[in-house]
Amino acid sequence: MIQGSNDVFEKVMDLAKRRGFIWPTSECYGAVAGFIDYGPLGAMMKRRVEDIWRDFYVIGEGYYEIECPTIAQESVFIASGHVKGFSDKMCQCPHCKEFLRADHVAEAGGVKNPSTMKNEELAAIIASCRCAACEEVLGTVEVFNFNLMFQTTIGPGSQRVGYLRPETAQGMFVDFSRLLRFYRDKLPFGAVQIGKAYRNEISPRQGMIRLREFTQAEAEIFVHPNEKNHHPSFRRYADYTMPLLTYVQQEKCEDAVSMSMQQAVDKGVIANEYLAYYVALTHHLLVTIGIKPERLRFRQHLPDERAHYATDCWDAEIRSERFGWVETVGLADRTDYDLNAHAKESGTAMTVFIQYDEPKKVARRRIIPNMSVLGKQYRTKAKAIFEALAIATPNTEGADVEVDGEKFHIPANLFEVRDEIVDIRGEEVVPHVIEPSYGIDRMCYAVLEQAYDEDVADGEARTVMRFSPRVAPIQVAVFPLMTRDELDTIAHEIARSLQKAGILAEYDDSGAIGRRYRRQDEIGTPFAITVDYDTKEDQTVTIRDRDSMKQVRIAIDKVPSTVCALVNGSLKFASLES
RNA sequence: GCAUCGAUGGUCUAGUGGUAUGACUUAGGCCUUCCAAGCCUAUAGCCCGGGUUCAAUUCCCGGUCGAUGCACCA
Structure with a gap:
């Protein structure tokens, strides 16, 4: 329940600034538009969002993460089209x-x-x-x-031009040959990268929505062009249903229509299974970080809106109170555009050799010249004549070839025509690229905005960040009810046991207990452990749920495992209550 | 980048051509047996640069940042 809809942005950014999530950068010199600092809690939260992303793409899909420089030489962006197009x-x-x-x-x-x-x-x-x-x-x-690219020079006094990358994607493309080898020359494979990208926006606005330096999480999935309709795990999301807003509907000003990914592919709404699979995975991922499904839609790019390289493109958009639908993830079929461009610019082949199931028998005619005679006869022109002869169409008299406008007749006795059947074992294929590209900062903003809530507790207004336990920066707070009678000692021990279990636990004993709860509510800490006088009697503590403010007693030695389960989502607080 | 409006402790705010009010927060202490209670104490502020002036947080100009509109957003 979000109140006062129009100023949620201000409220949430105010809270973010006060409590150490998001700060204007280098404030003491006057901030710079388009740049932000993530404070202690913001950096932690962002890392948790990125780690969930890794869970999906690296662990779930098996696409390893690479890390490329944020500066690249000019050729990279000449090939990509950014030098010219940007x-x-x-x-x-x-x-x-x-x-x-x-x-x-x-x-x-x-x-x-x-x-x-x-x-x-x-x-x-x-x-x-x-x-x-x-x-x-x-x-x-x-x-x-x-x-829009930031330019720099590489090396002292050097005229060698470099650019700060405007997207992380190019790093995966230029590393294609190494990646292909790493994945043992087989399609499909993917590589991902989470990192900074830079765009010198003319006028960045809207807080952390439009930044000049931002974090992207991109996956480049290389697939055989004929296999785009066969994602090996498509079953997983075939029945996954969500609202899709096609470009046809947009042109007719119609609403999004809910359908399953299977239907979307069957009806040709989404171009292929691969794209549909990542549309669904993206929905799943965004819901996991705490985006409400009703604030999420997938919108297809209008044909004239698509980038030069894409055939079909879908944006995951999150509805913001302040900014309306915000494009947060772009899912594009980039085809073979990038690999072809880099192959051409760099002179390096960027293809995969695909073996046929059965070698193909192909009739081939080879023309084998008599080198020793022709070589002596034509000297410096011999090489060009050999090459022309190889593709000539000879008759019984011989073959006529043309080199540099000069015509030569090569008699039939100076070459041999050999017709043979050869085995073709496969072909070189330029893979197509399916690219899900996530704006991590926009995801973080959406998480903050959607977590923000005000409710009333005991007649007092309460501000609470309803983060999913998986993205909350601090995972649990530990309080002694009083700072005496060894309650604080026990609480310290519990905090230590949680830290040893890999949980970020914050100990706090200052002031009234209620104030401590509220403080944790405001930064979205999902659970709080309180040591009270009963603890000394029966070795139990209370665990409090941020959202319901309910408390249940659990044994001290169960605290770390219970908190772990609550934080990773395998245990719901409600099930502790029974 | 253009136009309009704004900027006072961490936050919200009062006020002023002579360095600033109050509240909340925070820290320390007292008190306190579970949801921002009370009491004492402390910390902390006029966005930056230039001009006018004996004196500028206040007036003027320029800038920065923020909001809004336009433009831009491969």
Whole structure:
């Protein structure tokens, strides 16, 4: 139950700032828009979100995590299209303040190839052109390059250009050959990466929704192009049902329709099983970190909205009180676009050799020249003639070939035509890439916003972060009822036993017990252990549930195992009550 | 980037051309046998730079950050 819907953002960000989740970065020098610091609790929570992601992708799917530099050389982003596609010549209309693509303005004014011009030339040319928005003659304008990538140089005094990566994905693509070898030359396989990416946004807004430095968790799953409809574990999610908003429905302004992944694939709503599988897995993952299903939808990109590389693309969107539907995860079929691009730019093959079940018998004609004669006869041109001959179509007289515009007749006795049946054992295939790409910061924001709640306890307002126990930064609090009669000693021992079990437990003995509970409620600690006078009699303590504020007694020696089970979700608090 | 509005302890706030009010929080102590109780004490603040002025947190200009609208978001 969220109250006062419009200011939940402010309330939750205020709480996040006060209690050490999210801070403006380098505040003492004045913060910088688009950058945030995760405070102690925020960093812990973010790590727990990332660890759940790892549970799904690394442990669940068997796609190992790699870690690549956040800076890469220019070639990587020339191949990926980011150098060109991310950089535009822009200008601003002095009359209506509209930002315009300078090259588009010039083209509209009849200028050819404006993108090859220098900025000054272009500025001079478009001065007489009209603004597309207000139709005023532009006059004196400044043309500037705007590239969303942060640029740097590599090495001292070096002119070697580097860029901060705008996505983690390219690291997995450029490592393709190593990855393929690691996975022993078999498809499908995947690699994942959780790390920082950078985009120099023109005007970052909306708190932690649009950042200039952000954390992505991306999986690149390499599949045989003909196998995209056969995910080996598709059964797992075949009946998984969720609302899907297709582009057809969006164009007709219709609502999302609930269907199972099997139906979605059968009806062609989602392009293939692989994509459908990760759509469902993403839904499952987001619900696991604490996103309410009713605030979650999957929206298909409109055809003109898709990136240049994608054939089908779905966004997981989370409904925010403040920002509406926020695109949080992108699921794209990137086809073979990236591998082809890097193969071409780097000159390295990025293919997988796929063996046929049975070798194929293929008739092949080879033309074998008599090297010793032809070599002596044609000398420096011999090599080119051999190559031309190999693809020539000879007749009984011989073969006619053309090299550098010069025609040669090669008599039939100077080569042998050999028709043979060869075994073709397989083929080189460029895999297609299915890419689920998660915005970790947006997930963290959604977790914070959805956890925020205010209720009334004993007539007093209570602020409580209803985190899933799996993402709550502090997992359990331990309190002595009084700081005397050895209650504090026992509580310290319990806290220690929890720490030894890998639980993040916070001990607190300051002030009234009620205040301590409220303090933990506000940072979302799901459980609290209290040592009271009965503890000394019967070796039991109370365990309190954050959401219901109910307490049950359990034996001290059961505390670590019980808390572990509660935190990982294998035990529900309600079942302790009976 | 443009336009409008805003910025006072950690938080919320009063107020002012002469360094600042109150509450909450936090810390220490007293008290206290389970949900922000009470009492004492302490810590802590005028976003940054420039200008006007004897003196600027206050007035003016510029910037930063935030909110909103426009633009941008491969």
